Amino acid sequence: QVQLQESGPGLVKPSETLSLTCTVSGGSISSYYWNWIRQSPGNGLEWIGYIYYTGSTDYNPSLKSRVTISVDTSKNQFSLKLSSVTAADTAAYYCAGQGVEMATLRYFDYWGQGALVTVSS
């Protein structure tokens, strides 16, 4: 059973860069596409982007100019960097694994527990 665990600072200052890492256990990092999804307090779910173990990425156009997702296959980890943060980026950040079926990406099979990040000075 694949398990995901987010880690990183819970407090980030405005204008700085938010950095989170997701560690994958119980499965191969090459078997899925790895996503970041966030949820603002009281709000719904927003997809940030994904990465494949090859380094191929896709980002939400609404955040693309500020997002970088990278992968470290040797550590079974992938990471999120979100630059120039503001209070609007305060949210729970989830990592999630997404499989491939019939040559297309499918639903989110696995979710981490989430990491709450607050943007405040």
Added chain:
Amino acid sequence: DIVMTQSPDSLAVSLGERATINCKSSQSILYSSNSKQYLAWYQQRPGQPPRLLIYWASIRESGVPDRFSGSGSGTDFTLTISSLQAEDVAVYYCQQYYTTPWTFGQGTKVEIK
């Protein structure tokens, strides 16, 4: 972007009664080459991450009670809880995985009446 719109935003149902949640996509999420509806439903209990309930619009995930069912096609989908239990109190989200950016409905909060 494909906009996913859920209705209602919240509903209160008596224990043992039926709960019905609707989800409408702004365009078809039917992939013609495989005839699959690229829609999933998730349950999110307070303080927990979302949990996959239904995929391909109607396939129940392993371990999900059979009181949960999904239906629909094209742009209109439904999640039904046939007999509401106390542990079903949660927010439910639909999500399309037809094309990026993947998008979610705004959520429907289910409570006990």
